[in-house]
Amino acid sequence: FLAAHPHSTSTMGRLGLLLSATAAVFVALIAQHVYLDNIYIESTEFVPTNPVSDVVQVAYYSRAGSSEAVARVIASHFNAALLKITTERYPLTLSGIWDGVRSSMDPTDIPRISLEHRDQTPLKKTVSHLFVVAPTWMSVPAPPLKAFLLRMNLKEKNVTLVTLGTGGKGLVNNQEINDVVTKRGGQLSSQMHFA
Numbered sequence: 001f002l003a004a005h006p007h008s009t010s011t012m013g014r015l016g017l018l019l020s021a022t023a024a025v026f027v028a029l030i031a032q033h034v035y036l037d038n039i040y041i042e043s044t045e046f047v048p049t050n051p052v053s054d055v056v057q058v059a060y061y062s063r064a065g066s067s068e069a070v071a072r073v074i075a076s077h078f079n080a081a082l083l084k085i086t087t088e089r090y091p092l093t094l095s096g097i098w099d100g101v102r103s104s105m106d107p108t109d110i111p112r113i114s115l116e117h118r119d120q121t122p123l124k125k126t127v128s129h130l131f132v133v134a135p136t137w138m139s140v141p142a143p144p145l146k147a148f149l150l151r152m153n154l155k156e157k158n159v160t161l162v163t164l165g166t167g168g169k170g171l172v173n174n175q176e177i178n179d180v181v182t183k184r185g186g187q188l189s190s191q192m193h194f195a
Contacts (some may be wrong), residue, residue, distance in 0.1 A: 046072040048079045054126040059083040060133035061113075061144040063090050063100070066164050070194065071133040074162070080131075083123070084116040085148045104138035107176060113147045122152075129158045130186070136165030136193075141177055149177065154186030161191045 056078040060071035068084075075082045089103070089111045090096045103109040115122045123130070134145035141163050149159075159181050161174055178188045 044072070046076045046082065048075065048081055051079075053078050053080040054124065055128045056080040056131070057083065057123060057127045057129075058131045058133065059085060059123075059148060061085040061087075061135075061142050061148070062133075063096075063135060063142065064092060067133045067135050070162060070164060071131070074131050074133065081117065081124070083148075085134075085144050086114045086116060087111045087144050087147075090142075090144075100137045100142065103143045104140050109143060110147045110150065111143050113144050113151075115148070127157060129160065129189075130154070131160045131162060133162040134164075136163045141174065146177065146180055149180045149184060152184060154181055154184040157186040158189040159186050160189060163191070163193045165193070165195065 058071050058075040058078075058080050060067050060082070062068035062071070062084075071082060074080070090100045103111065132145055132149065134142045136142070141161065161177055163174075174188070174191055181188045
């Protein structure tokens with residue numbers, strides 16, 4: 001075959017080089033994530049003052065701290081209560097990154113979550129606007145955010161989705177989150193993405 005097609009050797013060589021370069025970039029990006037996950041400096045904690053907003057609340061999932069910083073800024077602007085979504089999955093390790101990649105690609109993989117909040121009810125009935133903040137993994141909001149939304153009664157609540165990641169707004173697929181919010185009785189009223 002190769003004798004009959006003299007150019008196929010150079011084509012195969014270019015393909016091999018391209019695949020090697022792609023693999024090297026992928027490994028470098030994973031190494032960068034592991035490094036950045038472990039050098040993040042925590043943002044200043046925000047504690048709302050009384051009276052806390054009755055109409056705005058902020059919920060967030062943050063694996064390494066960036067989404068937490070954004071959520072705190074939003075909460076401080078509205079003097080709103082914060083709900084922190086936590087999970088024991090996705091530790092700040094290489095295996096945590098791989099688990100996040102697999103989980104993001106499987107819409108049926110809903111992680112077990114817990115909520116940390118200062119008052120007795122995780123989502124007040126009087127809240128009409130809920131900001132939800134999370135990183136994007138594989139162009140979708142991190143799975144713990146979906147797990148949170150599936151647990152909440154969002155009836156008559158407007159939801160603003162705030163995502164962070166390197167994919168860019170045009171690459172973030174929010175359809176699944178929109179479907180969950182609608183199913184739970186709310187409306188995804190706006191979306192923001194920070195790269």
